[in-house]
Amino acid sequence: MNELKITCLHDKHTALGALMSPFGGFDMPIQYADIVTEHNAVRNCVGVFDVSHMGEVRITGTDAERFVNHIFTNDIAGAEYGKIFYGMMLYPDGGTVDDLLVYKMGENDFFLVINAANIDKDVAWIREQAATFSVTVDHQSDHYGQIAVQGPQAEATLEKVLNIPCAELAFYTFKEIDIDGDHVIVSRTGYTGEDGFEIYASHDTIRTMWDKLIEAGVQPCGLGCRDTLRFEVGLPLYGDELSEDISPIMAGLGFFVKLEKDDFIGKDAVARQKAEGVARKLVGLELADKAIPRHGYEVVTATDDEKVVGVVTTGYHGISVDKSIAMALVDAEYAVLDTPLRIHIRKKFFPATVVKKKFFKKSYKK
Amino acid sequence: MSKIIDGLFYSESHEYVKVEGNIGYIGITDYAQHELGNVVYVDMPEVDDEVTAGEEFGAVESVKAASDLNSPVSGVVLAVNEALEDEPGLINKDPYANWIIKVELSAPAELDDLMTSGTYQEYIGE
Structure with missing residues (x-):
């Protein structure tokens, strides 16, 4: 294992007293206050994330x-x-x-x-x-730092605190601006299900922006709530819902796979999967109980403890939805809405029902 | 700085037991609740279940992860703290007032294997 890398904001995180942990080869902030506070700041107001590890x-x-x-x-x-x-x-x-x-x-x-x-x-x-x-x-990973400003107040925050006009930016578009001679990319994107922006710039510019946002009282948010936020709106995380073994068709992301375009790597395989169906599919599961399904827990049928038909890819007690919910990769015959299944949590089996993966409604500004 | 209460017994896995006669109230320490963060679920045993010193009897789950609860003492469960079923976050508010299980101690001599408040203070190094 290589030594952990750090982002251009690492010293800011430690100065804020963040709980740090390895993620993707970087020493990253997991939380500054607590996950619930940071999650709710993004859902209801605004938060800023260091995503310079991207x-x-x-x-x-x-x-x-x-x-x-x-x-x-x-x-x-x-x-x-x-x-x-x-x-x-x-x-x-x-x-x-x-x-x-x-x-x-x-x-x-x-x-x-x-x-x-x-x-x-x-x-x-x-x-x-x-x-x-x-x-x-x-x-160019070593050149760019990146912050994500996310939440219903993100637009106002960018305009007031960073003096970046962005009201005209449509969802999934970006613009390039010059800030003191530095090339900056501002895009209306994110990974939280809320309106928001991602900003790419040199390390110095990102550090200056971060300081301004924190001084203005914007909640710093760690990767802990980044995961709870993206999970509740059904966004995949590579390593959990997508991998070498999980195709976008299995993950229910066929919309982003354009089979009508010219040849691309993997096209024949995913075209076949789409035509013939896949062996396993990603579903949402909702538990009646408060027990929490976690990554790697087994999914079994409603009646047979021994019959493993899937595995949890991500699970939480949802912060905005207040239910125990999971995304799981299950055998296709069980990947049907309302199918009763059970999740093996420690010593017990908890009933769970197949539901849509979008547990919480996105609030994008289109 | 984590709160530690004199007179309780502490385990290396950060559970405490408060002893009254042959009854023990078992919970997690302030240090543990702080390390865990927001507690969102407590998996508790049933009344009359037996617990064994050093062995897992349940789990406390924060947003991010599940942590096993290990019993500091052996005994029989007399009660579980039902308030935690509806409001697991009580453990964050006051982990000492909000014990998790109440047990009848079957081997009180096991208490000698646990840490006192002073030793636990040194153990967590604060």
């Missing part, structure tokens, strides 16, 4: 658009400048390399945002695929 890769060159469309499941062909796309990179067998955002920066110019834990793997994968294309793959 990786950035810039793809340019005459084949850039063709290349990105070749490695990415969503369709970026002919996209307008300023658009952002969510999708996945797949292995030929349909397993997921990573889920990512693609920013259209210009003609044959794309900015890819990838998961921290996958940076080395992704960059190697992208470079390997790029060999037969006329593109430049520029790994």
Whole structure:
């Protein structure tokens, strides 16, 4: 195991007394106050996250658009400048390399945002695929810091505290601005189910912004509530709901896999999965009891303790929904709404019902 | 700085037992509740269940994770704190007032194996 990396805001977190823990190879803040306070700040007001651990890769060159469309499941062909796309990179067998955002920066110019834990793997994968294309793959993770300002007050916060006009930015679009000579990307995206923005800039600029936000009283939020927030609105986390073994079709993310576009890596495999059905599917589970399902707990049928038909990928006692809920990968025949199942929690089996994965309604500003 | 109460007995896994005669009230320490964060569920045994010193008898769950509860003493469960079923966060508010189980001690000599308040203070290093 390599030594833990730190973000450009690491000293700020320790000064705020954050509980720190390894995540994706970085020493990251889990919480500053407590998860419930931070979660509710984002749902009801505004919070700021350090997400500088995320990786950035810039793809340019005459084949850039063709290349990105070749490695990415969503369709970026002919996209307008300023658009952002969510999708996945797949292995030929349909397993997921990573889920990512693609920013259209210009003609044959794309900015890819990838998961921290996958940076080395992704960059190697992208470079390997790029060999037969006329593109430049520029790994820029060390240059960019990133903060996410999330919550119903995010827009007002950006405008008032950071003096960044953003009311006109539509969901899943971005703009580039200059702040004291520094190139800054401001995008209306997030991972909480609330309205919000993600800002990419040099370390110095991100540090200045962070200080301004904290001084203005914006709640610093750790990865603890980032997970509870994204989970409640059914957003996947790579490693839990997506992996080398879990395709986007299994995860119910087929919307982001554009089978009608030209060939892309993994297309044949996911097309087959879509046509023939998959062996396991991701579902939501709601428990009647307050016991909490956790990652890795077994899912069994309603009647047979021995018959394991699935596994919990993420589970919590929901903070905004106040129920014990889980996402689980279950055998397809049980992945039907209202199916009664049970989750093995410590020594007991707790009844759970298959429900939609969106436990809590998103509040995006479209 | 975590609150520690004189006269209680403390385990290495951060449970306490408050002894009155042959009755013990078992809960988790202030240090433990602080380390856990928001407690959202307490998995408790049933009345008349037997608990054994050093062995798991339930779990306390924070938002992020489940932690086993280990019994500091052996005995029979006389009562569970039902208030925690509706309001598990009481453990965060006052872990010493909100014990988890009440047991009848079957081997009071086991108390000698536990830490006193002074030793526990040193143990948590605050």
